[in-house]
Amino acid sequence: MGAERGGLLLKRVLAGVPAGENPLTHVAELPERAPTFAPWPQWTPARLIEAFARCGVDSPWAHQAEAAGHAHAGRNVVIATGTASGKSLAYQLPVISALTEDPRATALYLSPTKALGADQLRSLRDLDLPDLRACAYDGDTPMAERDWARAHGRWIFTNPDMLHRGVLPAHGRWSTFFRQLRYVVVDECHTYRGVFGSHVALLLRRLRRVANKYGADPVFVLASATVADPATSATRLSGVDCVAVTEDRSPRGARTIALWEPPLLDDLSGENGAPVRRSAGAETARILADLVIEGARTLAFVRSRRGAELTALSARRILSEVDDELADRVAAYRSGFLPEDRRALEKALACGQLLGVASTNALELGVDIAGLDAVVVAGYPGTIASFWQQAGRAGRAGDGSLVVFVARDDPLDTYLVHNPAAVLDKPIEATVTDPGNPYVLAPQLVCAAAELPLTPNCLEPFGPDARSILDGLVEDGALRKRPTGWYWTSRDRPHGDVDIRGSGGEQIAVVEADSGRMLGTVGPGSACTTVHPGAVYLHQGASYVVDDLDLEAGLAMVHAENPDWSTQPRELVDISVLNTLTRQIHHVAGGEITVCLGEVAVTSQVVAYLRRLPSGEVLDQVPLDLPEHTLTTRSVWYTLTDDLLIGSARLAPADIPGALHAAEHAAIGLLPLFATCDRWDIGGVSTAQHPDTGRATVFVHDGHPGGAGFADRGHAALIPWLTATRKAISACECPTGCPSCVQSPKCGNGNEPLDKAGAVAVLSTVLNGLRQPPA
Template sequence: MARGSLDAAQQKAYSLLEEMIAQGPQIVIESSTPTDEQGGATEITEKILESINQIGPMSQSRFSVIECSETTDALDLLLDAIQITKRSNESILVFVEGASSARSTLRILKAKNASLEILDLSQKHSQKSLATNGLRADLIIATPESIHRQLLPEQFSLYRIIQRISSLWIFDMVEFRGLLGSNLFHILKRFELAAKDLGRDISLVGVGIELGDADRFACELFDCGGDQLAKIYLPPDRPGSISIGFIDPNIEVDPSSALTIASKLARLGWQGNLKTAVITSSRLKAELISNFIIESSSNIPAEDLVLYRGGYLGELRVELEERLLVDRVKIAVATSALARDLTRFDLVVLVGFPGTIARFRRDFQRISKAGGMIVLVASADQLDRWITRNPHEIITRKNEGAAINPFNKSVCHHQLIAASSERSITASSYLRGENGIREVTDSLEQLVAQSTLIKTPLGYQYVGSRQPTRNYGLRGYISRKYRMITTTGEVLEEINEDQIPTSAFIGAVYRHRRARFRIVAIDDDNSFIFVEKTEDQIYTKALIESNYQFSKMRLLTSPSLGLWIGVADLFVTETHLGYETYSEAGALLGIQRNRLPSKELDTEAFFISFSDDATSDIETELLPGALHAMEHCAIGILPIVSICDRWDVGGVSFVASPGSANGLDLDEISGAVAIYDGYAGGVGISYATYEAQATLMASTLETLVNCPCTTGCPSCIVSPKCGNNNEPLSKRGALELTRLVADSLAGKRNLKGS
């Protein structure tokens, strides 16, 4: 969208926006390819021919990775591949992260080729409907759950569908990091075994959209070597330019200022007839922003605004997605997890940085129209402030890489049970090479010892009577969902059971579509949460007590005397003790005690431990706060070195007492800081953190040094998810400890003075 083509209202709106961000840094991302006016636009026919030529390497290898910066580029290549497979009456199966992604992908593909026969497996189908539609589909779109729970368990009656599939495509790979990707590794294995029994060798194609080390990640996901992987690169084709501005609100004076500024920007866009998307990190913030927009401007019609977030029932979600396609909608307020379903907005307002450089490039540049504008309104956390001080990193920093751990004990156990219920397996028939043989063999033998499997001459076989895939969640929570119901019988939305201790406990205030509801009762037998509407201007925060025990230290290194860094197993116990009630202004109104059953997590952690000598310059009374503050700041910065959200990890810091170091069996330990995977068994984040320890600690130190506060604030050491109410904290002590670690890792410091 060239600025010269705008009407007067739009020109004025952009001018006002530029005035608002004039005090902060700005970036312009220029065109990636020449425009028509410059005489070099690529013709559509040439692009199609180029795409078809790209399929050549894929046909020579069973494993391929496509690196690109736009989803549509990879979809064009997929459409070309479909034209080839149709000639032999074959189909392609595409994995997407969730049902909303499935619907979005289906809409884009249908718009490009209305004659395509597409089966959306993310929706429920009867056995008869699935068998009929699957046999004529050119393309099958599926989530991991739909293959795990529906197609593979019924493979013997649906074998003709599997027999037609020539290749599996993963769109896009970064969404399959962590636990979901660890499970997908095994689902691909199970699908390959099913196809092999039918005489098919399935090809695997990974699509990496703005993903660092996409080829390495594809090799991990596909269980193949780099020499077996065909690599395809699609250069970006994004004409025009996108302006990026930064607003750093005065969070210290007004904690809600980021939300009010975002709502002001949305109103300004609406007045200037600019299609505007406001993206934030949480459901609650999305609810608050939409409230601010409507309440502060009575002349914005309700049909002009769509609030689009997770948790809504399927029918409502589909209705909102259809509304977003109508030009009448001028403002979309959405959570970042759903932002990939939005397209081509004149103005995109990000309330808080979206976590990673890769996510920013992939999602938010795609949302914006060429010639449009992105405004980042910094929130109070460490990463946002680091980005506003280092805006050039958006262009110059390499995309972060993703991590999985398919041999996580919990994942391995559940997936091997599922695989052995479908056919007899052995470690060597299950895996392609030696990687993971020991872990898979150990898991199989442990399952035999538990009488879950038996060992036969053909391999290991499941002996249970229940379908093993039904109640296993692929994303870190069990599949049980609770429905939230009002006192009048209206069903509001669904939430997962593991959200109850933190946000849906009895007494909690919960927001739904700009209204407040108080949770009054929970029916565990029927999976119902009963709520009643409230006008109270309050919010609630859960009180959680945590206990930690380390074991099995590994990768232990000592960059300087008195400092130990490594990875260890960690057992975490969390107990909901009650909740606090706050006014909208943030004043504590009261504390309610209400203990719930404890949750346990057996995972992995990256840790840094200090000896007495290392901490000798820090006053004894400041040490607990120094360790705690260093932990908070490092977690806040972690997404710049590993594709994860701060909610994917947890943290712990402690001062060791004589004879007790929470299981860290090291001599003369005075204290430690640890960052752990928030998923059972670990999903690779701790190992990725260990590999990037020098970068992480250097960036943590930079954040502490450059933050202008004296005693600590949300931009450096205060964490929104701290279970100890951010007590104790010592910024001065954290600076000393972090500098010690960062300098030691950079080779600048030895505690004994050399």
């Protein structure tokens, strides 16, 4: 029944759909794939072959042997194959062989999440090879175990955060480890993108520099999901030339992939009377419950922490009407949980105690869950690579499986479920990193100088702008220039002030006021919008209301309460042009269109929040007194002259702001199709006359200091990006604009004003102009 399993599960889910509804927009059947095996490399120690055999591995797949061979020969390698393709064995084979042959050799493993690192360490220990002395060194490791790892560990499992703050600043205490460092494994390297990826790229250059100081030149082995041009991406990330292994020779069970669009709700309208679809979360909860009733082990990926909590809560409520015991077998899993809560959930997942889990992307890379029957992807995860990574969690061990992609009420999701080729046939994206971003490079150079004085000879790996940035750091007093190089002169280390995840500083702790219990954390960049005073905060199915937010102390105090409403922040945003890097002018009949890429300053302030009933009705608007936040970043923007807007686009002056605003919203929603980003990584501003351009202008900017490469990607793909944007708006069946086309969940102006037809006219005018050669 293996190949038929996915189709049978889909029929079970569809059986619960009300009569007259047909949420399916497309169903694809992916055939199973047979494996291709290879012999163990001749250099593999006999005891290692025996250990793998005890774990059920009699011989490697061809791509595992190929990648291991490159690493053993001293070549830096990236293995970029699908989920469940055995990338772990590809790096375990050369690393364990080296550690077995040389009792002094050491290795370092880096993962983007603690959960993934802990899971990989567990699988290594299952081989029962005690001489490896493999151990964790992360934020959850007790101090006594950290001391043992530093003194005796041979294979250290850690993450970029701990390498940055705990290992490199104290490299003198790790000298024995660094002196014999043979391999550095960088797992799930496709996740290192944007600002975080740029920080990690420079962190790896710092790591090589420290290793070289102790006489080591480790081989880098990178593991990635399937991405475009993995050799180039891995080389940019690691700073060393990498060869790529991309042909996946592992077995794969047949998969049924269903694209699912929730129906419109006849009895409910949203903002400004727009039609509303049943939420992706509610639809996912029902699908999850149906699959659990069927006994199918299911993982639902939900876009937000709050969404994961609500989805699990709704699924449990549905199941409790069938069987209370089934309700207890569903849970939420997300980042921000305390370590002990996370470990308990991981254990319940591993042993099969939990049948259904609603998770953020924390489990996209986290625990290696075997034997899943189905995956539900609630909302496009931001990249095609992430979609296939999440979908790949289903159908392990060669069994048939079901993958359901449930569209959110969102322009990109709507576009994808009606254009299946954009999901199923589109090439995987290349990761976007920019190690030369001065907002990233400057603090990384300060950290490097604090570890070892910088000299002219060691600057090349840090890029061509390193010298000028060092001169600026000297002028600012951050570093001191001496004849031999650049020095950090303070007793305090700078590493604690550098946030490599790009969240803007220390996490905000969410604490229950009555008990003093810490519930979790939120990033400082999102604190004003998620834990402002009066906000409703969800944690493991329980509801809390925020009493106070102290940004300086990093504390949000909450109390338990279950109100009938939800909260939505209102935000004022302004933008100013600091530096125009490129400008293209297109002269067209009746006016002029310009397209620019440059540096901007975005000023935002959360000024109020709305309280909404589940029906969407707004109870009231509550003012807030929170500080302004200014972000210096990169943006792409286009301008139109008034003659074009009134003449070619045929817009009345009063309709221009709504048309530009709608075009901006839809463009933000569709940019993730052309840049490796999420819509929450970017922002936008539109205005009928901007003071810096003197014209009607639409900006789309990166949401990270200095930029993360997303606006640059949008600028490079401007015509296909705006073409897809216009198509998504035109194809939407709503009359005047809705969340599936031009309304945005993150709009600080409450989605006012918006003009759907005007947006199509603006985009048509711009695209017609862009087809003219630039002046």
